[in-house]
Amino acid sequence: MCGVLGAYSGKDYVAEEIYLGLSALQHRGQESAGVAWINGDRRINVIKGMGLVHEALDQGRLANVKAKAAIGHVRYSTAGGSHEQNAQPICANYAQGPVAIAHNGNLTNFKILREELESRGAIFQSTSDTEAILQLLAHQPKRTPLDALRRALAGVTGAYSLVVLMEEGLVAARDPWGFRPLSIGRRGDNYYVASESCAFNLLGATFVRDIEPGEVLLINERGLSSYKIPIETSRKCLCSFEYVYLARPDSVIEGRSVYRARQEMGRRLARGEGGERCVLTDGVADADFVASMPDSGTTAALGYAEESRLPYEAAVVRNRYVGRTFIQPTQRVRELGVRIKLSPSPDLFRDRSAILVDDSIVRGTTAGLVVSMIRECKTRGIHLRISSPPVRYPCFYGIDTPSKGDLVAARCTIKEIAESVGADSLFYLSREDMVKSIGIPDNRLCTACFDGNYLEETDESESRRMVKRIFEQV
Ligand code: SF4
Known part of the structure; x- marks a missing residue:
């Protein structure tokens, strides 16, 4: 579980909208909540805490935050324990500037990622697999953050629907298998990215489209720019359990109403x-x-x-x-x-x-x-x-x-x-x-918890090669 939300606007009030939108995603995680934004002085800011959205976050404080872009997260721990250190968004200032990241999913090669990064001097602050993505960015200091993110994701296996905040703008990314949902909504000049479309209903935004599996979408003052994660996959694996239990019935995932499916x-x-x-x-x-x-x-x-x-x-x-x-x-x-x-x-x-x-x-x-x-x-x-x-x-x-x-x-x-x-x-x-x-073709769905038909695991040596390739020509 976990829910992610991002907002980009031409105006300065999106942090409070993240607070409100996270309330609509509360069913995806009740252990912790957080909001991050970047100030005009290039500083990353974050408020996060344990508990439900209204317990963890101060709406009054967020209402006074001036930010054109912000991201948020509600957490139900699946990797890493349930404590404040693992609450998201996870933030850092590195050689290329500030970055904040919020993640829904689970990286299946996290152990290898962490070993490789630690062998290059990385110091992890949390036990959450999400931090590995941030560390991969920081270990490519000469690339732009967006380029470094795309390259990092080519070395990661498993499930991730991400919202990332960087100086280039708001970024949304979905793993090439498309395990977890992630979609874009719009209200006037404001764009939103959310785990589920029910958050758009609350924010008065309309659903635009799903983020494609393997897509990295940049949203900034120039509009929307779509890129691909440079990795080939032979199957798609949207989680069927989202329709059975996880998602809210008023959400639409990949064009199918969760209510109608149930x-x-x-x-x-x-x-x-x-x-x-x-x-x-x-x-x-x-x-x-x-x-x-x-x-x-x-x-x-x-x-x-x-x-x-x-x-x-x-x-x-x-x-x-x-x-x-x-x-x-x-x-x-x-x-x-x-x-x-x-x-x-x-x-x-x-x-x-x-x-x-x-x-x-x-x-x-x-x-x-x-x-x-x-x-x-x-x-x-x-x-x-x-x-x-x-x-x-x-x-x-x-x-x-x-x-x-x-x-x-x-x-x-x-x-x-x-x-x-x-x-x-x-x-x-x-x-x-x-x-x-x-109502989605069988070959686009994951049904592994029912039939054991898991995504074929990348073997350990290939997984290590994938991670090492990220650092080549840095
Ligand atoms: S269908 Fe089952 S195994 Fe596959 S992602 Fe969903 S919950 Fe996990």
Whole structure:
């Protein structure tokens, strides 16, 4: 996870707009937030802190900042620990001037990058992989920052959607595989770059287009200039999990509405064709209503209800005042966290049979606890429906899924999962139906956490050669 946002304007008020836009990207990261801008005196400035946007940043202070360009970040850690040192944007003043960078994704060759850079004298201030990109820039002191960035990215593998602030202007870059979304919006002379288009809605901007995989886009007083990262790739890998769970339903990614994709997942799930399934007790046919695990399962549940001609009822209530930061990574506190966060309505479940739709099952903790709470309501039946295939493989591209041993679908059969969560039946959406619902060609999507079809890893010696090439003719 993580959300990035950049703004470029002919006027001097974009820092506060970054604050506001980051609020729309809050679902992508709640651990820390930050905003960076460059002053007229060539100094880089940054405000960042731990917590939600309104906790970490002072809106009043940002409203008084005069800056024509600024970038921001909300963080959910996947590489490097959750502490202030790793909060972004990461900033530096180097031989070619000030630079600030904010990153969504995960660099798969970070260990090699760090070893190579440290062998050349680099001193890392954080454990975040993003700092390696900044260090690669600083180790090419004779190139312009933009040229150095393009060259640096040719030595990096994995997932990155970046916003970078340099004296040449605001830069947006997306890895050649296109793992994470990144798009451009516009309001008059103002340009915005955001992880998700929902930020444009809040800023009154209109969506212009997605940043292409492998594109480096410079925005400054001369307008938009597009460049390529000099690296060839044979496949594209837009994360399918963005459509299943990560992105906000009011976002549009690569021309496909996240809401419409989730709704279609629900419809196809209701048709019940093809996905992995298990029925422990009969009674699916006499379900009284469809409910969802809020909020992530709600859009698919609406599609399911429409297709099955059953009423949708908001029978599981979410406590909106508990954030993800509350949930600590121990089983005991995670279980308590679920009870505080989600609560079934006894009146709606008592003596009735329900279809309960969720977007995915990762560890099985949430599903198991919610089903047991529903059982306490004296339900007649509870049939769990999952609007994606079983998650059996970890993600190495910027999503904090647990290791394989902690993924319930990697350890257990579908019957064992149904038994362990206490459902009367359990159906998953098939991979084919998930891809059809997303509506983007199969060969442009990453589905590795469902099928293990990872991007072929660059072997270590080739990866070292790629990194060394960056430093040639510096
Ligand atoms: S492995 Fe899964 S979560 Fe990670 S990028 Fe691929 S589809 Fe997305």
